[in-house]
Amino acid sequence: MTSNRTELYQTFLSALSPLKDIKTCILIDCPNHLNIGDHLIWLGTLLYLQDISKTHITQITTSDDLNPDHLSQTPHQPILFHGGGNLGDLWQHYQQIRETVISQNKHRPIYILPQTIYFRDPQNLDIAKQAFNAHPNLTLFCRDSISYTLAQQHFYNCKLILAPDMALQLLNPTYQLSDLYHPTQSPYPLYLKRRDQEDTQTLSNILTNALSQHCQIEDWTSLNLKSPFLLIRKVLSHAPLPDISRHPIYRKIQHLPTPSQQNLTANLLYLGIQQFSQYPLIITNRLHGHILSLLLQRPNILLPNSYPKNQAFYNTWTHPDPDSHFCETPEQLLQSLNISTPSI
Structure with missing residues (x-):
């Protein structure tokens, strides 16, 4: 660390x-x-x-x-x-x-x-x-x-x-998150883009247009699954996935009340890590896309959401991290990626 x-x-x-x-x-x-x-x-x-x-x-x-x-x-x-x-x-x-x-x-x-x-x-x-x-x-x-x-x-x-x-x-280094991290590198960055009321529509539309040829654009992998929500939640809370079931983190939480909830949490941790394992750079307007990148020591660029949550957290805590950056405008982000700004 x-x-x-x-x-x-x-x-x-x-x-x-x-x-x-x-x-x-x-x-x-x-x-x-x-x-x-x-x-x-x-x-x-x-x-x-x-x-x-x-x-x-x-x-x-x-x-x-x-x-x-x-x-x-x-x-x-x-x-x-x-x-x-x-x-x-x-x-x-x-x-x-x-x-x-x-x-x-x-x-x-x-x-x-x-x-x-x-x-x-x-x-x-x-x-x-x-x-x-x-x-x-x-x-x-x-x-x-x-x-x-x-x-x-x-x-x-x-x-x-x-x-x-x-x-x-x-x-905490004793949790050994790196044991769950298996890079299968894509040549493209991931643009982890939220699609709810915290999304900034104007900024988001500009970036989606500008980045569509340069990034993989998706939300959390758990929110991209096509099956109905209740079915997916039931499947993910039924039992731990094989890799996470052997991990020290799961052993620490499996005995707690509501074990199905803890299975769901452990499995979603695993899915998030596997999603990020594929990309050399994470660009995101999700605060915990930034935080998971920090935990995995992945290069990342944090973008604004619909109110000052992301920038406030970055300015308060994570701005010293050399792998993390904040871009407030499309121009800042596209310049950092060496991508020309589209006509608006």
Whole structure:
């Protein structure tokens, strides 16, 4: 591991150190979809709680399966919310569940693991502010400096901590990600392009046109599969794929609650690594395309998404990495690739 990555991992461990006091916990918002990025965050969380904080996870629940009666069975146990980029009103379903649980559980400590914060509507920010500030023991880990500043302005009754993404627990060299990495080099870069509301349509259309003859353009391989979503999720959660089943990471998580969820996470890690193994360069507007490239020490170029999440994370944490770069405009990217700019 290079000195930059070693330093980043030490920063990560230092920022997350308040979690070391948690002996048992309930973990909420396990991802039950096929976005590899959220599963990288989830896996990093599971590994951190087991290997670093030595926290016993008594319950794991998705947002859809959350049952208040189950929470009430352990009224004083701390609650940890999965981190990511859904604290705000862009993905409002998750935020509403978060606010409800916080409002109904003022008697116990609650921790929100590293999140990017973004609200389009000030009224929704006010609702979050009321719920968060009414809780007497709420810790909010902010995933970038912009989110941290916003939290200081609005979530004044919370304990606020600036901390990197939980997926960076995978920088721990004992996890041997390289054992899953089998390069089969393509001559072309991969343009890992998201296709949801965080995509920047104008930039994306320009780059798709400009890069179509120079890159392989696709989203996460798990989202490109043609079979129905529920069938793919069922297949991937049924059992670990052969290579991942023999890996130390899988052995660390296979005994946890909801084993089918952990199978899904382990298999998606494997699929993401195999996808990236094919390309000499990763170009992406997905933050965890950038983070997985960092974990695998792959050259990568991060692009903006629809709000400042990507650039804020890069500027806060990963800009020292020599293999990682950020391009804000199509012209910057095409110049770096020595591709002429198309007529617009």
